[in-house]
Amino acid sequence: MSSFELTIRPRKGWQPLDFKEIFLYRELLSFLIWRDIKIRYRQTLLGGLWAVLQPLIAMLIFTFVFHRLAGMKSDGPPYPLFAFAGLTAWTFFSTAVSQSSNSLVSNQQLVSKIYFPRIFIPLGAVGALLLDLAFSLALLLLMMVYYRWPVSVNVLLLPIFVLGAVLAASGFGLILSALNVSFRDVKYAVPFLVQMGIFVTPVIYPIHYIPERWQMLMGLNPMAGVVLGFRYALLGSAAPWSVMGGSLAVSLTLFVFGLLVFRRMERRFADVI
C-alpha cells in the first residue's frame, strides 16, 4: 500500500487549487492540448491554413473598408501590418474564448465518466490555440519582410503580452465554461460578445484616436493592453504603459477569479452536465 491517502467529503464554498494534483496530472494537460491540435483540422481541405486564413482575410477587409474607404490611419507602420498585428492577438483571444467556453459541454463524456483536474479542459482548449498563434506570428514576420518594416527590440517583451492574452482568454474561458454547464445561453452569448469586443479594443483603430483622458478606461479591457503590446513588441509602435499595465493586471485578476469560480462550481459539473 502506498503512502497515498485521499479523503472524499462534501465540499462547500470556495476551494483552493490543488497544486500537487495538477503536478501529478501535468502530462494529461499536454495530451489534451495535443488532442485538440490533432483533431482541429482533421478532414479539412486547407488544414492548418485555417489558422492564418481568418486573421488574414479580416485584415484584407479591414484594410479595404477602414483604411481605404474610411481613411483610417495606423500609428506608424503600414495599415495592413498594423491591422494584422492586432488581429493576430484578437483572433487568438476570440477563438480561445469560444472554444474554451464550449469545452466542458463538448467533453461531457469525460466530465461524467472520469476524474482528473477539470480545469485542464478549458485550459487545454486555450493552450491548443497557441500553435495557431505561432503560425499567425510567422505570417506577420513574413509580411514585415515584404513591407521592409524592421523588427523592434521590444520583441523580447512579446512573451509578456502572449501571457496576458492567455490569462485573459483562460479567465473568460474558465468562467464561461463553468456557466455553460448549467446555462447553455453561454453558447449563444459568446459569439455575440466576441464580435462586439473587437470594437472596444483598439484592433481596427490606433489608441490615440481615443482622447487621452479616456485612454485609462481602455486599461480595464484585458485585451486592449495585449493588442497594444503586440504592436509595441513587434512593430515598435508607441504605447502607453498605463493602459498596457492596467490590462495585464486585469488579465491576471480575471484569471485568478476564473480559477476560483471554476473550482467553486466544478463539484456540480458531473451532476448537471
Place this chain on the structure above:
Amino acid sequence: MPPIIEIRNLSKEYRLGRSLQRNENFREFLKRKLSAPVHALNGSKVAAGSNNNQQDRRFWALQDVSFDVAQGEMVGLIGRNGAGKSTLLKVISRITDPSSGSVVVRGRMASLLEVGTGFHPELTGRENIFLNGAILGMRKAEIISKFDEIVAFAEIEQFLDTPVKHYSSGMYVRLAFAVAAHLNPEILVVDEVLAVGDAAFQKKCLGKMNAVSRGGRTVLFVSHNMAAVENLCQRGIVLERGRAVFDGSSKDAVHHYLTSFSGMPDSDGHIIDLTAASRISVVGPLLKRMELFTEDDRPLLEGMKIGARLKVKIHFDLPNPTNSFNIGLGFNDFFGQRMFTAHSQFEPDRTTTERVGPQVFVCDIPSLTLMPGDYTVRVWLDIGNTEADLINDAARITVIESDYYQTGKVPWNGTFVLKHRWYLEQAADERKLKASGVSADNA
C-alpha cells in the same frame, strides 16, 4: 493495516427539481430566483407548487452506506438499475461529490466506468492508446513501455494507424479494454464493462481481471453478470434503493439479489409516460405511453429473467383515419447495437381496418432470450411511409440471470440464448430408429 477503502455513512442526494432543471435557460433561472422571495412573502405555497410541482423532488441515490475494503479484496457490487451502484462508484472515483459522509482511499486508484472514455473517433488507434491511457491516469513512459502489449492484447496490429471511426464495434471495444486492462493501479474500480465484446475476448478480460486481483490489487466491480461476480469476487455487496442491504460472500450476495426479485411491491414503474420524452417526430408527439408486462400479465417492474415473456403495450394517437400504421420496437444493447427488432409489419394476422384516434398496440414476445444486461428500447410509429414519431430511449429493460436451460447453470457468454439439444452420434442413430417409427419420440 487500515483498510484500503473506508466508506462511512455515505449519502448522495439528487434534487430532481431546482438544480437539475437541465433545460432551464438563464431567464427562467432569474425569474425563479427573483420570484422565490415573493412567493415566500405571500406564503403562497399554491403558487410555488402549481408552478412547478416537481421542483423539490429529492432522490437519495445513496443512503448511509458504510463498508470497508481490505487490500487485495475483490468486491462485487450488485443491485438493480437505480440501486445506486454507479453513483457509489462515481463518488469513490471523485466524479461527483457525496452529499454527506466520507470515503478514505489509501492507494493509487483507476476507475473504468465506461469503455473507451475519451476515445476520439478522428484519432488513430495508436493516438487513442496514448490519449486514453493518459486520461485513465497512465504516465507517458508507462504507456510507451506497455504499448506493444496493449496492441497485441487488442489484436488490432494492422489497423493501428486507422482512425477508430472506421473500426468495427468489436475492434473498438477490444482496443478500449486493452488500454484499461494494462492500467497498473493499486485499486481498480470497474462498472459493467465486461458485459460487452465477443465471448473469446470477454474470457480474456475476465482472465486479466483475475490476474489483477491475484497480483494483490484491490478491485471494486459492478456487474449484472452474476456468473462473473460469483467467479471473480470473494465478497459481494447488494445495494437496494441506495442502501447496502447485504454484505457477505459473493455466492450469498448473488443468491440474495436473485431471490429479492420475487414479491415486488406494487408500483406503476412499468408504465412509461412518453408524452414528454425527447423524440424525433415529423407529425407530432403521437406516442403517448408504454406499459411493460411479463409472465401472467404481471407488470414488469424490475429485471426480467432470461427467456421470460415480455408484453409491451403502446398507447398512441392517430390524427387522421388510416389503415397504414405500424409500431416498431428496437432492442439495443449497452453500446447501442441493435439486438432485435420487433415490428407490427412482421405480424401475419395483422388486421388492416381503418382507425383513427387513441389506439393501443400490443407486442407479445413469448420468450425474450437476450443475455443478462441492460437494454434500451426504441419505439417508433410509422404512418404510411413516414416515420411519424420516434423515441430513442423510451424504456430500459434489465435481463437478469436465470437457469434458462434448467440445468442449474446460468448461461454465460454470448448475446442471447437459444434452445438447443446435444446428443452423441450413437444417440443420433437411435433417433433415426425412433423417427422411422420403432419407438415414440420423446420431444
